[in-house]
Amino acid sequence: MKTKRSVRLFFSYLLLILIGIASVYPALWTIMSSFRAGDSLFSDTFFPKHFTLKHYSDLFHPENIAGKQVPYVKWYWNTLKIATMSMIIGTLIQLLTAYAVSRFRFKGRKTLLSTVLVLGMFPGFMSMMAIYIFLVQLNLLDTPWALIIVYSAGAALGLFVAKGFFDTIPRSLEEAATIDGANHWQVFTKIILPLSKPIITYISLMTFTGAWMDFIFAGLILRSRDQWTLAVGLFNLVDSYSSTAFTLFAAGAVLVAVPITILFAFTQRFLVEGLTSGASKG
Amino acid sequence: MNRYARTAGWLSVLSMGLGQLYNRQWTKGVLFLLAHITGITLITTVLSNHIAGFFTLGEQGQHLVKVGKIYKNIPGDHSIFMMIYGLLSMMVVLLYVFIYVMNVRDAVANGRLREQGLPTKTFIDSIRHGVHNNFPWLILAIPILGVLFFTIMPILFMIFMAFTNYSAPEHLPPKNLVDWVGLQTFRDLFTLNVWSDTFFGVLTWTIIWAILATVTCYFGGILVALLINQQGIKLKGLWRTLFIIPYAIPQFVSLLVMRNMLNDKFGPINQYFRYLGLDGLPWLSDPFWAKVSVIVVNMWIGIPVTMVLVMGILTSIPKDLYEAAEVDGATPWIKFRNITMPFVLFSTAPILITQFAGNINNFNVIFLLTKGGPSSIDYNMAGKTDLLVTWLYKLTLENNKYNVASAVGILIFLIIASVSIFSYTRTRSYREEDMIQ
Numbered sequence: 195m196k197t198k199r200s201v202r203l204f205f206s207y208l209l210l211i212l213i214g215i216a217s218v219y220p221a222l223w224t225i226m227s228s229f230r231a232g233d234s235l236f237s238d239t240f241f242p243k244h245f246t247l248k249h250y251s252d253l254f255h256p257e258n259i260a261g262k263q264v265p266y267v268k269w270y271w272n273t274l275k276i277a278t279m280s281m282i283i284g285t286l287i288q289l290l291t292a293y294a295v296s297r298f299r300f301k302g303r304k305t306l307l308s309t310v311l312v313l314g315m316f317p318g319f320m321s322m323m324a325i326y327i328f329l330v331q332l333n334l335l336d337t338p339w340a341l342i343i344v345y346s347a348g349a350a351l352g353l354f355v356a357k358g359f360f361d362t363i364p365r366s367l368e369e370a371a372t373i374d375g376a377n378h379w380q381v382f383t384k385i386i387l388p389l390s391k392p393i394i395t396y397i398s399l400m401t402f403t404g405a406w407m408d409f410i411f412a413g414l415i416l417r418s419r420d421q422w423t424l425a426v427g428l429f430n431l432v433d434s435y436s437s438t439a440f441t442l443f444a445a446g447a448v449l450v451a452v453p454i455t456i457l458f459a460f461t462q463r464f465l466v467e468g469l470t471s472g473a474s475k476g
Numbered sequence: 477m478n479r480y481a482r483t484a485g486w487l488s489v490l491s492m493g494l495g496q497l498y499n500r501q502w503t504k505g506v507l508f509l510l511a512h513i514t515g516i517t518l519i520t521t522v523l524s525n526h527i528a529g530f531f532t533l534g535e536q537g538q539h540l541v542k543v544g545k546i547y548k549n550i551p552g553d554h555s556i557f558m559m560i561y562g563l564l565s566m567m568v569v570l571l572y573v574f575i576y577v578m579n580v581r582d583a584v585a586n587g588r589l590r591e592q593g594l595p596t597k598t599f600i601d602s603i604r605h606g607v608h609n610n611f612p613w614l615i616l617a618i619p620i621l622g623v624l625f626f627t628i629m630p631i632l633f634m635i636f637m638a639f640t641n642y643s644a645p646e647h648l649p650p651k652n653l654v655d656w657v658g659l660q661t662f663r664d665l666f667t668l669n670v671w672s673d674t675f676f677g678v679l680t681w682t683i684i685w686a687i688l689a690t691v692t693c694y695f696g697g698i699l700v701a702l703l704i705n706q707q708g709i710k711l712k713g714l715w716r717t718l719f720i721i722p723y724a725i726p727q728f729v730s731l732l733v734m735r736n737m738l739n740d741k742f743g744p745i746n747q748y749f750r751y752l753g754l755d756g757l758p759w760l761s762d763p764f765w766a767k768v769s770v771i772v773v774n775m776w777i778g779i780p781v782t783m784v785l786v787m788g789i790l791t792s793i794p795k796d797l798y799e800a801a802e803v804d805g806a807t808p809w810i811k812f813r814n815i816t817m818p819f820v821l822f823s824t825a826p827i828l829i830t831q832f833a834g835n836i837n838n839f840n841v842i843f844l845l846t847k848g849g850p851s852s853i854d855y856n857m858a859g860k861t862d863l864l865v866t867w868l869y870k871l872t873l874e875n876n877k878y879n880v881a882s883a884v885g886i887l888i889f890l891i892i893a894s895v896s897i898f899s900y901t902r903t904r905s906y907r908e909e910d911m912i913q
C-alpha cells in the first residue's frame with residue numbers, strides 16, 4: 195500500500211514537473227532570446243553566450259534601428275492611452291447595463307437579453323468593414339478615439355458576467371436602502387458597487403487587456419506607423435522581418451507581457467470569480 | 477362625461493403635440509410639435525431619397541463625359557455609401573415612428589386623467605416621473621446607442637451585403653456599381669466548384685478543430701486540476717500559479733513566440749529534435765503537422781482556464797460526501813468515480829458548449845500561428861488550417877470578396893446560433909433566474 199502510494203506520487207510529481215516546464219518554457223526562452231546578442235532566431239544554447247541589453251536600449255532609441263522603424267515608446271504610450279480610456283468607459287458602461295438588467299424587471303427586458311445573446315453569435319469581423327466605412331465618414335480613421343469608441347461601444351454586450359454577479363447580491367440590501375430614501379442611482383453607487391469589487395476588477399482587467407492585445411481591428415483602423423499600438427507593431431515586426439529581427443521582437447514582447455502578467459498574478463483570485471460567474475451565461 | 481382621452485388621442489394622431497396642447501400641457505405639446513415638423517421635413521427632403529437609394533444602389537457608376545474636347549471622369553453613385561445612408565435613414569424614420577406612438581399614448585393617458593377629474597402633470601413633474609419609472613431604459617440609453625451604431629448597424633449592413641454582388645474585381649465602388657442579386661452568392665458558395673470545394677473543406681476542418689480543441693482542453697484541464705488536487709501533493713499553490721502562466725501572457729505574444737519556436741529551420745523545437753538525432757518536423761508547413769501544432773498550442777493556452785474552473789469546483793464539493801463514502805469503505809477510485817467526476821462534469825457542462833462555440837470562432841490561434849497556411853491549390857483564397865472565420869478575414873481584407881465573406885459570416889452565425897440555442901435553453905439559470913435570493 196505504501197509503495198503504491200509513493201509510486202503514484204512519484205509519477206504525479208514527474209507529470210507536474212513536465213507540465214510546469216511546458217508552461218514556462220516559451221516565456222523563459224523568449225526572455226533568454228531578448229538578452230542574446232545578434233538578431234537571429236537560431237541559437238546553439240538555451241542560455242545566451244553573450245548577454246546584452248542592446249535590444250532593450252534599441253527599443254528606446256529608435257534611431258539605432260532606423261531601418262526597421264520601430265517607434266516602440268510611442269506605441270507603448272498609444273496602447274496605454276487607448277487601453278486605459280476604453281477600460282474606464284467600457285467598464286462603466288458594462289456595469290450600468292448589467293445593473294439595469296439584473297435589478298429591474300421592465301418591459302422588453304427578455305427581448306433585450308436575447309438580442310444581446312444573438313448579437314454575440316455573429317463573428318466580430320463581419321462588421322469590421324461597415325465600422326470602417328462609418329469611421330471614414332466620421333473622419334476618425336487613424337485616431338486613437340476611433341478605437342476607444344468602438345471598444346467601449348461593444349462593452350455592453352459583455353454584460354452577462356457582471357449580471358451573473360449582481361444577481362447573487364441579496365435584494366433585501368437595496369430594499370432597506372430604498373426605505374431609507376435612497377434613489378436608484380444612490381443604490382447603485384453606494385450599495386451595489388462597493389459589494390462588486392471582484393467583478394469590477396475582473397471586467398476592468400478584461401477590457402484593459404482586450405484593448406491591449408487587439409491587433410486585428412487596431413491594424414485596420416490605425417494606418418500610420420506612429421499611431422500603431424504595441425500589438426499591431428509587434429505583429430508587424432514578426433510578420434515582415436520574421437526570423438531576422440527576433441531578438442528585438444523578444445525584447446519588445448517581454449516588455450508587453452510583463453505588466454499584463456503581473457496584473458494577472460495580483461488579481462488571480464478575482465479571475466476565478468469572473469470566469470465562473472461568466473461561465474453560466476444567464 | 478367628457479371624452480378627453482379619445483379627442484386628445486385622435487388629435488395626436490393627426491399631428492404630434494396637438495393632443496398635448498388640447499390637454500393644456502403647453503411645453504410638452506410644443507416640443508412634440510417641433511419633433512413632428514423636424515421629422516416631416518427630414519423625411520420629405522433627405523431621408524426618402526436615401527431610402528430610395530438603398531433599393532436602387534445607384535444608377536450610374538464612375539463614367540467619362542465629353543466636356544468640350546476632352547473626356548472628364550465624373551464620379552458616379554457610390555452604391556455602398558448609398559446602402560449605409562439608406563439604412564441610417566430607415567433607423568431615423570423608425571425613431572420618428574416610435575416617438576409618434578409615444579406621443580399618442582401620452583395624449584391618451586393624460587386625457588384619461590382629465591376624465592377622472594385629476595390634474596395633468598406639469599412638465600417638470602412628468603420628467604421626474606419618467607426618470608424614476610424608466611430608470612433602466614435611461615441608463616441603457618447610451619449602451620444601446622453604442623451597440624446600435626457599432627454592432628447592429630454593421631451586422632445588418634453585412635447581412636444585406638451577402639445579397640449583393642459587392643466583390644473584387646468587377647463590382648467595387650466607386651468605379652462600378654453594386655447590385656442586388658438575391659441568393660446568387662449562397663448558390664455559388666454551395667454549387668460552384670471554385671467556392672464549394674473551399675467552403676466544405678474549410679467547414680469540415682472547422683468542425684473537427686472545434687471538437688478536438690474543446691475536448692483536449694476540457695479533459696486536459698480536468699486532469700491537471702485533479703493531478704494538483706491529489707492527496708499528498710505539496711505546494712499546491714505553486715503548481716497552480718505555474719500552470720496559470722500561459723493564460724496570463726498576452727495571447728498574441730505567446731502565439732507569435734510559438735510560431736517562431738516551431739520554425740522549421742531555426743526554431744528551438746526542431747533543434748532539440750536534431751540533438752536527439754531526429755530530423756525535425758515541418759511543424760507549420762505541412763498540412764497534417766500544422767493541424768497537430770495548432771491543436772497542441774491551443775491546449776497550452778486553453779488548459780489553464782479549465783484547470784482554474786475545475787479547481788474552484790473541486791473545493792466546493794461537500795466534504796461530508798467523502799466522509800460518508802469512507803465510512804462505507806469506498807476506495808479512492810470509487811470516491812473519484814462516484815463523487816468527484818459526476819460533480820465536475822455536471823458543473824462544467826455548460827462551459828463545454830460555450831467553449832465549443834468559442835473555438836469555432838477561434839481566430840487568434842490559427843491566424844497568429846499559421847495564418848491559415850500552408851496554402852493549398854485545392855482551396856480558393858484559403859489554406860489548410862483556415863477556419864471559417866480566418867477565411868472570412870482573408871476574403872474581406874485581402875481579397876475584397878465582400879459578398880462571399882458576408883455569406884460565410886451568416887453561415888457561421890447559423891452554426892453558432894444552433895449550438896448556443898441548444899445550450900442556453902437548457903441552462904437552468906436562464907429559465908429560473910429569479911430563483912436566487
